[in-house]
Amino acid sequence: MSNTTRTQVAIVGGGPAGLMLSHLLHNAGIESVVIDNRTVEQIETTHRAGILERDSVRLLVDSGVSDRVLTDGHEHEGISLRFGGVSHRIDFQKLAGASCWLYPQTEVFIDLHRARTRDGGDVRYGVSDAEVTGVTDTPIVRFTDADGARQEITADLVVGADGSRSICRGLVADAHQYFREYPFAWFGVMVQAPPSAPELIYTRAPEGFALISQRTDTVQRMYFQCDPGENPDDWSDDRIWDQLHTRLSGEDGFRLKDGPVLERTVLPFRSFVQSPMRHGKLLLAGDAAHTVPPTGAKGLNLALADVRVLADVLERAITKDDDAALDTYTDRALSRVWKAQHFSYWMTTMLHNVDGASDFDEQRQLGELETLVASEAGSTYLAEGYTGWPLH
Ligand SMILES: Cc1cc2nc3c(=O)[nH]c(=O)nc-3n(C[C@H](O)[C@H](O)[C@H](O)COP(=O)(O)OP(=O)(O)OC[C@H]3O[C@@H](n4cnc5c(N)ncnc54)[C@H](O)[C@@H]3O)c2cc1C
The missing domain is CATH 3.50.50.60 (FAD/NAD(P)-binding domain)
Structure with a gap:
């Protein structure tokens, strides 16, 4: 005992x-x-x-x-939503009077x-x-x-x-x-590179979703949408950067800063x-x-x-x-x-591509994003949700 x-x-x-x-x-x-x-x-x-x-x-x-x-x-006072090759900042402080960290x-x-x-x-x-x-x-x-x-x-x-x-x-x-399952996963990488942006960039591209996040001055966290069955070992650094650069490219000339991939994982989600x-x-x-x-x-x-x-x-x-x-x-x-x-x-559904989606589905998704960034009410909903509803 x-x-x-x-x-x-x-x-x-x-x-x-x-x-x-x-x-x-x-x-x-x-x-x-x-x-x-x-x-x-x-x-x-x-x-x-x-x-x-x-x-x-x-x-x-x-x-x-x-x-x-x-x-x-x-402290991050906002995020960027990027689609159609252009970034749109959602200003959390202005819209919701709050930040995230x-x-x-x-x-x-x-x-x-x-x-x-x-x-x-x-x-x-x-x-x-x-x-x-x-x-x-x-x-x-x-x-x-x-x-x-x-x-x-x-x-x-x-x-x-x-x-x-x-x-x-x-x-x-x-x-x-x-329970709800999704037909995609995230390919997550930790890379040795300087930050490409001061805040997170959530991207919707024809090739699929990507998220650019940060960790330190020399190490960054990035994700891109992939098939849940992907084997991370099948992905060379070049192949990973090719996906990320393609999804982030745009008419504004934005370019990610790249470097060696330190860690790679596939994250199924539900x-x-x-x-x-x-x-x-x-x-x-x-x-x-x-x-x-x-x-x-x-x-x-x-x-x-x-x-x-x-x-x-x-x-x-x-x-x-x-x-x-x-x-x-x-x-x-x-x-x-x-x-x-x-x-x-x-x-998730606003920013990811679903295999087999019709051209109607894709245009509707872009319409939703355009509405969101153009509307103060829409952007405020995102800002309030992202920074967190008050705890009661
Ligand atoms: C790869 C990945 C990326 C993520 N990214 C994000 C993100 O960007 N943003 C976000 O908000 N959330 C993210 N999450 C989710 C976030 O990490 C979890 O929601 C969070 O960790 C939940 O905390 P928790 O304490 O409930 O569970 P956990 O952090 O999972 O802690 C559970 C603990 O229980 C232990 N445990 C499990 N089984 C047993 C057992 N039988 N006996 C004893 N101990 C046990 C485990 O070892 C673990 O330490 C991510 C999760 C993963 C896996």
Whole structure:
């Protein structure tokens, strides 16, 4: 029994959702234990999201995780929408009075990991064979720790923050799964080159979508639409740059700055929501409960928004014996999730080409983009959605 730990909240998954929740619970005086099957080094070196909404930045800073985002991150006051070979700036500050921040998920992890370490948090990395039982009664999480010893956590409540391949999701009885697949994927590259632009460029071209993002003065992140079946190893640097240059070219003479490709991956994407997000003493957060196509930069932000609500609900349930608070979680979280699902779907379908689309479909898509950039109301909708709706 020496391998048994007792805590108030057991959290499966130490991504942004799990670590931020553990931090917020600590601020509220509630104990938690987090487990993650990856090592710190694996998480720190896996490139994923890069854009934080205004309120995600506030959450990191105001909750005491770190204010490094304000010094090391880059405030972006807009994006460019590029189509017909011309860029159109969407000015977030002018339209929505808000910005977003370029701050990679790897940095968010480093900040959260440091904050949990600083505050004496119990986070077990590199675990394996995790299983969760007793979610309607006495939750128990069993796993093998990084040294190979079998461990057990007993808790009042358990949170599944274990990402898009969640083992916790399946424990929610009678759940409904909403699902949409797309006939394309993103080819993502990390390249060694100077920035080509100060802000993100979302491009719709006859050859397909492309996104130009930034990381540092010497390394950039770029994506282009591809077939989900593509093998990244079949793509030489020249072939990748050929696709990117073609999609970004235009009458304004814009040209990407190129260089060696450091990393290449194919990212399939889909829209997914599971409801409810709670069953008995188990609650889901982040990608474990929902995933969005990356086009709207919402996944990481939704994970942080979920746990902000969840921390409040858990605090009321634990410190005020208010179990009814748990019942409110799904509706409170999903109201934002469905807004983000629509926004991500809309950005995706507006900017990507679908095989077999007719010339009518293509002209209609261009008509939508023209309307959007010409209309202050249309551009404001994009600016508000991209920088994030206020957290209530
Ligand atoms: C390649 C890629 C690019 C992306 N780009 C963007 C983007 O540009 N913008 C954006 O907003 N979002 C993006 N996303 C989405 C974003 O990264 C996720 O939405 C975000 O990480 C969700 O956070 P999370 O904590 O819910 O899940 P995760 O970050 O996936 O964390 C879950 C954690 O649980 C752990 N885990 C899983 N199973 C177990 C288990 N059985 N036992 C123990 N631990 C377990 C995992 O190791 C992981 O660390 C991208 C995702 C990917 C994969």
